[in-house]
Amino acid sequence: MQEKILAGIDFGTSNSLIAIATSEEKINPVQLYQEKAVIPTTLFFGEKESFYGSPAIDLYLSGETGRFMRGIKSLLGSETEREGTRVFNRFYSFSKIIKEFLYHLKKDAEIKINASIEDVVLGRPVHFHENQKEDIAAERCLEKIAKELGFKNISFQYEPLAAALHYEQTIEKEELTLVADLGGGTSDFSVIRLAPNRALKDDRTSDILSNDSVHTAGMDLDRDTAYLIAMPYFGKNGLRKNTLPIPYSYFNDVCEWHLIQKLYTPTHELNTERMLQEVQNPELFIRYVEMITKQLGHYMLFETERAKIDLSSKDETRMNLNEIEKGFFIPISKEDFLSATHKACHQIIHKAQETIDEAGITGDQIQNIIFTGGTSLVPSISKGIRALCPVAEVKNISTYAAVGSGLALEAWRRYGA
Numbered sequence: 001m002q003e004k005i006l007a008g009i010d011f012g013t014s015n016s017l018i019a020i021a022t023s024e025e026k027i028n029p030v031q032l033y034q035e036k037a038v039i040p041t042t043l044f045f046g047e048k049e050s051f052y053g054s055p056a057i058d059l060y061l062s063g064e065t066g067r068f069m070r071g072i073k074s075l076l077g078s079e080t081e082r083e084g085t086r087v088f089n090r091f092y093s094f095s096k097i098i099k100e101f102l103y104h105l106k107k108d109a110e111i112k113i114n115a116s117i118e119d120v121v122l123g124r125p126v127h128f129h130e131n132q133k134e135d136i137a138a139e140r141c142l143e144k145i146a147k148e149l150g151f152k153n154i155s156f157q158y159e160p161l162a163a164a165l166h167y168e169q170t171i172e173k174e175e176l177t178l179v180a181d182l183g184g185g186t187s188d189f190s191v192i193r194l195a196p197n198r199a200l201k202d203d204r205t206s207d208i209l210s211n212d213s214v215h216t217a218g219m220d221l222d223r224d225t226a227y228l229i230a231m232p233y234f235g236k237n238g239l240r241k242n243t244l245p246i247p248y249s250y251f252n253d254v255c256e257w258h259l260i261q262k263l264y265t266p267t268h269e270l271n272t273e274r275m276l277q278e279v280q281n282p283e284l285f286i287r288y289v290e291m292i293t294k295q296l297g298h299y300m301l302f303e304t305e306r307a308k309i310d311l312s313s314k315d316e317t318r319m320n321l322n323e324i325e326k327g328f329f330i331p332i333s334k335e336d337f338l339s340a341t342h343k344a345c346h347q348i349i350h351k352a353q354e355t356i357d358e359a360g361i362t363g364d365q366i367q368n369i370i371f372t373g374g375t376s377l378v379p380s381i382s383k384g385i386r387a388l389c390p391v392a393e394v395k396n397i398s399t400y401a402a403v404g405s406g407l408a409l410e411a412w413r414r415y416g417a
Contacts, residue, residue: 005115006416008407010123010159011102011142013073013257014184014218014374016041017404018109020117021412029401030109038400041184043069043101045087052104060298067264068298071219071257072098074185077128077138085261099145106149119153121411122146123403125186126158126213153415158211159183160190161204162406163372167397168194169409176209176361177368178392180352180385181403182375184257187348188213189355191366209359214351218308218375219257220344226255226304228340230319230330235285240278250275250288260297269293290324299323311337312377338380348375349384356388363388368395372402 010017016039019029029037033053044056045067051059060068067087075094084093092100110116128138139156146154160179167177174195181188191209198207227236231251238246250272253259262268272289279285291297303319310317311334319330338345356363366389376382376399386394398405 004416005113005117006408006411007117007120008404008411009120010404010407011073012041012183013071014041015039015400016105017401018105019404019408020113021408021416024409024412027405027408029404030112032108032112039105041070041073041101043097047088050100052101067261069097069261070298072101074258076141077134095141095145099148102145103149118151119411119415120146120151121407121414122156123159123162123407124156126188126211127186127215130215155414157407157410159403160188162410163370163402164190164192164194165409166402166406167370167395168199171196175367176365177370178366178389179370180376181372182217182381183373184218186213186215187217187351189352191355191359210355212351212355212358214347216344216347221308221341222301222304223255224340224344225308225337226301227251229332229336230304233284233330234288235279238284239280241280246275246279254297257301263292263297264295287325296324307332308337312379345380345384348381352385353388364391366392368393370395370397372399
């Protein structure tokens with residue numbers, strides 16, 4: 001008799017992961033590409049087929065003809081999701097694009113483990129959107145996609161709680177824990193009581209003291225860095241010949257991962273060419289024109305993201321934008337980055353404090369902190385959260401795999417026992 005295989009899918013804004021469980025003790029993230037379990041949440045549409053993850057990034061950066069997309073999770077439940085886009089003269093709703101990514105993830109995982117996966121627990125942020133109607137629509141859309149992909153039993157778990165359940169397997173006594181799941185699209189927080197004997201309970205509601213989130217995370221840091229530091233090199237703050245400023249709308253969407261593809265249209269390209277004739281300093285704005293006509297907006301944001309990562313351990317770095325203009329580099333210091341991202345970092349840390357307050361406790365009662373998600377590696381944010389809980393110990397768990405593993409564990413408890 002074949003083992004029952006259950007799955008947890010951490011479908012993230014920046015990265016995704018699928019983990020499988022064949023028992024409560026046997027939970028493994030599936031290594032899909034070059035023995036890596038963490039898959040960038042990206043798609044590249046070529047003329048004949050689509051690619052996902054790292055190969056999608058490689059094709060885009062190599063200059064291959066096609067359409068690149070990242071940050072697609074942010075579109076779930078939104079008006080933009082229903083608007084859709086055209087790819088090689090074919091219309092795609094963004095829900096169909098999300099389905100394309102998850103299709104690849106499921107199919108390749110099944111090939112890797114040589115078995116079909118029918119039961120799944122999907123991770124979700126505490127709030128997909130701050131608007132409740134859009135939040136409900138996002139979960140329903142993701143559930144509909146999962147059904148269309150052939151999953152039979154489908155349920156959801158909050159991502160920070162999944163990370164907590166994964167960590168709970170390692171402890172020997174009761175602990176009061178703050179979970180900070182800091183991803184690309186949302187920063188989610190939970191205060192939860194964990195203990196070996198509590199893990200046996202079917203309903204953990206009474207153990208969750210508070211659960212909250214803010215729609216500010218890693219991609220907001222990328223956006224603010226690009227908009228405030230990089231865009232002045234592309235003409236932001238410049239004037240037209242009639243002394244009116246260049247509209248900021250030209251620079252807003254190109255700094256948002258999930259909105260860049262809206263700029264790659266003949267209409268917007270024509271508008272940028274016309275604006276080039278009107279500006280006082282065309283040598284700056286022509287870089288913007290080049291970025292749009294060559295579809296290099298994502299390339300610019302990848303360099304922004306790389307600079308953000310560099311500045312976690314360095315005092316200065318630079319963005320290499322040679323593909324837009326030969327010899328074009330933008331220097332960025334840690335002080336520049338901290339200034340540009342101060343508002344977003346403050347919002348994330350403030351939400352952590354609010355979550356502690358909602359639990360009816362003080363920060364010094366928190367015994368442990370669990371960090372997950374790539375944004376937890378930004379020192380200004382992790383240090384700010386640690387300062388809220390002065391006696392807490394930071395527990396080392398997998399930055400990227402904890403949520404997916406916890407979702408697979410939950411799948412086993414719900415469907416496999």
